[in-house]
Amino acid sequence: MALTSALGTPLRLLLLALVFACGAYLQAQGTLAAVFSHWEDVVYLSRQHVTLAAISGAIAIAIGLPLGIVLTRPAVRPYANIVMQVVNLGTTIPTLAILALAMSVLGIGAPSAIFGLVALTLLPIVLNTIAGLRMVPEHLVEAARGMGMTPGQVLFRVELPNAMFVILAGLRTALAINVGTVPLAFLIGGGGLGELIFSGIDLMEPSTLLAGAIPTALIAILVDFLVGQGQFWLIPRGVNPLR
Amino acid sequence: MIRLERVSKVFGGFTAVDAVDLHVPAGAVCVLLGPSGCGKTTTMKMINRLIQPSGGHIFVNGQDTAEVDEVTLRRSIGYVIQQIGLFPNKTVEDNICVVPDLLGWPRAKSRSRAAELLEMVNLDPGIFLKRYPKELSGGQQQRVGVVRALAADPPVLLMDEPFGAIDPINREVIQDEFMKLQAALKKTIVFVSHDIDEAVKMATHIAIFRDGRLVQHDTPDNILAHPVDAFVSDFVGSDRTLKRLRLIRVEDAMMRDAPRVIAEEPLETAVARMREHGHISIVMVGPRGRARGMIRLDEAEGRKGLVGEHVEPLPGVIKVTDDLRSTVSLMFTHGVTWLACVDDDGFYKGYVTQRSITQLLGATYRD
Numbered sequence: 001m002a003l004t005s006a007l008g009t010p011l012r013l014l015l016l017a018l019v020f021a022c023g024a025y026l027q028a029q030g031t032l033a034a035v036f037s038h039w040e041d042v043v044y045l046s047r048q049h050v051t052l053a054a055i056s057g058a059i060a061i062a063i064g065l066p067l068g069i070v071l072t073r074p075a076v077r078p079y080a081n082i083v084m085q086v087v088n089l090g091t092t093i094p095t096l097a098i099l100a101l102a103m104s105v106l107g108i109g110a111p112s113a114i115f116g117l118v119a120l121t122l123l124p125i126v127l128n129t130i131a132g133l134r135m136v137p138e139h140l141v142e143a144a145r146g147m148g149m150t151p152g153q154v155l156f157r158v159e160l161p162n163a164m165f166v167i168l169a170g171l172r173t174a175l176a177i178n179v180g181t182v183p184l185a186f187l188i189g190g191g192g193l194g195e196l197i198f199s200g201i202d203l204m205e206p207s208t209l210l211a212g213a214i215p216t217a218l219i220a221i222l223v224d225f226l227v228g229q230g231q232f233w234l235i236p237r238g239v240n241p242l243r
Numbered sequence: 244m245i246r247l248e249r250v251s252k253v254f255g256g257f258t259a260v261d262a263v264d265l266h267v268p269a270g271a272v273c274v275l276l277g278p279s280g281c282g283k284t285t286t287m288k289m290i291n292r293l294i295q296p297s298g299g300h301i302f303v304n305g306q307d308t309a310e311v312d313e314v315t316l317r318r319s320i321g322y323v324i325q326q327i328g329l330f331p332n333k334t335v336e337d338n339i340c341v342v343p344d345l346l347g348w349p350r351a352k353s354r355s356r357a358a359e360l361l362e363m364v365n366l367d368p369g370i371f372l373k374r375y376p377k378e379l380s381g382g383q384q385q386r387v388g389v390v391r392a393l394a395a396d397p398p399v400l401l402m403d404e405p406f407g408a409i410d411p412i413n414r415e416v417i418q419d420e421f422m423k424l425q426a427a428l429k430k431t432i433v434f435v436s437h438d439i440d441e442a443v444k445m446a447t448h449i450a451i452f453r454d455g456r457l458v459q460h461d462t463p464d465n466i467l468a469h470p471v472d473a474f475v476s477d478f479v480g481s482d483r484t485l486k487r488l489r490l491i492r493v494e495d496a497m498m499r500d501a502p503r504v505i506a507e508e509p510l511e512t513a514v515a516r517m518r519e520h521g522h523i524s525i526v527m528v529g530p531r532g533r534a535r536g537m538i539r540l541d542e543a544e545g546r547k548g549l550v551g552e553h554v555e556p557l558p559g560v561i562k563v564t565d566d567l568r569s570t571v572s573l574m575f576t577h578g579v580t581w582l583a584c585v586d587d588d589g590f591y592k593g594y595v596t597q598r599s600i601t602q603l604l605g606a607t608y609r610d
Contacts, residue, residue, distance in 0.1 A: 143328025146293055146401075147342050147391075148318030161332035236332045238375030 034207030035214070041196060046215050049192040052110065053179045053219070056117035060174065064122050065167070068129025069155070080130070091123045095181055103188040113182075113190025120181055121174045128170020132163030164235050172227040179220040183212065244269040244431040245290060245399060250299035252285050252455075259285045261455040262299065267448065269398075270429040274442040277452035278478070283435050286452070287401055290433060291320045303399060318342055321392030321400040321430070325407045327384050329376040335361070335387055336372040342395040353394070360390035364420060382413040389421060393428070400432045406441065418444060439479050443467065443486050451475050464490050484604060488567040496567055496603050497584045497593040503528045504538065506551030513538045513550050526583050526591055527554050534560055534583050534591035560585045563592050570595055 026032045067087075071080040093101075098119050102112035136159050144158045160167075186194030193212040200209025237243045245267040252260040260282040267273040275283035288294040290301055292313045301308045308316055329338050336357045337344075343353035358368035364386040376384055385406065392400055406414045406421075422445065425432065436442050442449050443463045450460040459471045467483045467490075470476035476483065502520050504513045504527050517525050517540045527536045527550055536554035543553060558577040561570050563584050574582060574597060581596040 137326070139324055139326035139328050140330060142293065143322070143324055143326075144330070144341075146291060146317060146322035146324065148314050148316075148345055149341075150314055153345070158330055158332075162330070236375075238330075238334070238377060239332045 031207050035211045038211035042211055042215055045193045045195055049182050052182050052185055052192050056114045057175050057178050060118045060121035060125055064125030065129055068126045071130055072133040087123050087126050095120055095184055099184060099188050108189040110190045112188055113185035117178055121178045124170045124174040129167050132166030133159055136162045162239050168231045172224060175227060176220050176224045179223050183216060246302040248300045250289060250301055251297050253297045259455050263457045265450055267431055269431050271447045272432045272434060272445055273448040273450060274434045274436050274446035275450050276436055276442045281452040282455040283452045284403060287433055287435050291317045291401055318345055319397050321397040323388055323392045323402040323405040325404040327388040329384055329388060331376050335374050339391045339394050346395055360393060364390055381409055385409055385417055398431060400430045402434045404435055443489055488571055491567045493561055493565050493570055493584050493595060494563040496600055497595045499593045501593045504550050508550050510543045510546055510548055510550060514543050528591050532591055533589045534585050557583055567600055
């Protein structure tokens with residue numbers, strides 16, 4: 001701790017100086033003013049972007065968590081690997097290909113974009129849920145059963161609290177990837193900040209590109225920060241390596 | 244209290260437990276003892292149905308456990324495991340209250356019970372209630388593990404090598420604490436161990452297992468004195484007679500009404516008293532009967548004066564509540580054949596000799 005904070009202060013100052021220098025340079029070039037000329041678009045598309053990320057993230061969590069839990073139950077464990085292979089497909093196929101496939105089935109627009117994002121986000125959530133639950137020591141489960149907990153009580157009072165740190169770590173990765181991938185949704189008419197990014201690329205207008213890219217990055221950082229805070233505060237001190 | 248009738252467990256084609264009959268009366272501590280893989284843990288886990296028996300019946304408090312809902316059954320039986328199994332996500336307080344919470348006790352009642360239990364094992368509730376398990380030492384964790392099993396005051400306790408993971412010094416301390424607790428609470432306990440010394444120390448009954456069969460079930464003294472076969476005698480060790488020393492207390496082996504002298508008596512009286520009893524030494528006591536010193540026959544013979552002028556210090560004294568193992572150890576330490584026995588306040592109660600100990604141990608072998 002002492003070492004990182006000792007190193008942290010100069011690093012932080014250096015970073016701030018860099019950001020300031022970049023800002024000053026862009027301002028001098030007039031790029032900043034050009035970026036802000038897109039302000040209305042940025043607000044509108046950001047809202048769309050967040051909505052896409054939120055819906056696909058929520059669906060991925062709603063599928064991924066229960067799937068991970070089910071796959072660690074003793075009765076299902078033998079089939080876990082088969083299911084994992086299917087989930088793996090979501091990540092091994094290039095994101096663009098998934099979007100293209102989704103578009104050919106679901107048509108142009110937000111639904112196919114959401115489908116693609118869910119397929120992409122699912123794997124880290126399922127994987128970490130399984131890893132987290134498998135890391136709970138066998139003897140804790142035995143103690144819980146031996147003291148008279150029902151299987152549901154064992155899951156909610158012992159297994160999940162002790163696996164939560166790893167599960168939330170998976171969620172953090174998954175959501176960050178999700179937010180960073182949403183711009184691709186534009187390619188199949190899903191909307192979002194990709195509209196500015198890809199228009200910027202096509203029109204060779206760096207200011208338009210930045211007007212899409214900077215908010216995208218900020219949203220990803222914000223989501224990562226929020227889940228990180230959740231990880232810090234929601235998990236009991238006894239099983240939280242951060243506290 | 245706990246009765247096993249021809250209980251068996253078959254895993255696949257392998258018979259882990261083979262038609263075991265066992266009765267543990269109320270208030271007894273029955274230690275299931277044997278090498279690894281002998282079926283002792285499986286037997287214990289069948290009592291709270293963590294493992295379902297393949298055959299036979301188990302009765303707890305007169306009721307067939309197969310007819311009770313397994314969750315209800317387990318909540319009525321305390322359970323301690325070797326790895327302790329405190330839940331790291333819960334505070335010490337919440338860990339202790341797991342079963343009371345499952346049973347739906349009012350919060351105030353269970354939380355005050357937790358504080359009370361911590362005090363019973365000498366942990367300050369003010370300090371420890373709100374701590375997490377990772378903030379406790381191994382010994383402290385094991386104490387919490389034991390009181391957690393006692394939280395809902397179950398009449399029966401199952402303990403699976405509960406003191407196995409603790410260093411030897413702490414283990415002795417915790418065993419002694421637990422014995423005191425048990426003396427007050429009188430629970431019926433089934434205790435799995437592979438350590439014969441622990442078994443001899445804790446048990447009122449020992450059940451020795453081999454390859455899924457119950458080989459011998461008896462009191463510790465009988466197991467040590469009369470092992471039924473070569474396996475049992477090998478398992479309890481070639482020093483089994485020495486282990487029996489632990490089971491006998493000084494007051495059961497000592498000679499009472501021992502002759503004594505006081506400082507103001509002349510040496511002649513001391514010599515005469517030793518001759519009368521055929522002793523080669525005699526203990527001098529203080530005015531109220533505390534052991535103060537000794538006079539040797541060969542030193543005192545033919546001399547004049549008072550006992551108080553010739554007295555020499557006692558080589559060592561042993562308390563009447565100690566066991567014979569420490570007595571013999573003290574005898575060897577000081578190279579003597581007898582020791583004066585005193586009570587907690589130092590009053591002279593009698594003496595033990597090597598010969599009386601040998602005779603006492605020999606008595607069970609002759610009958």
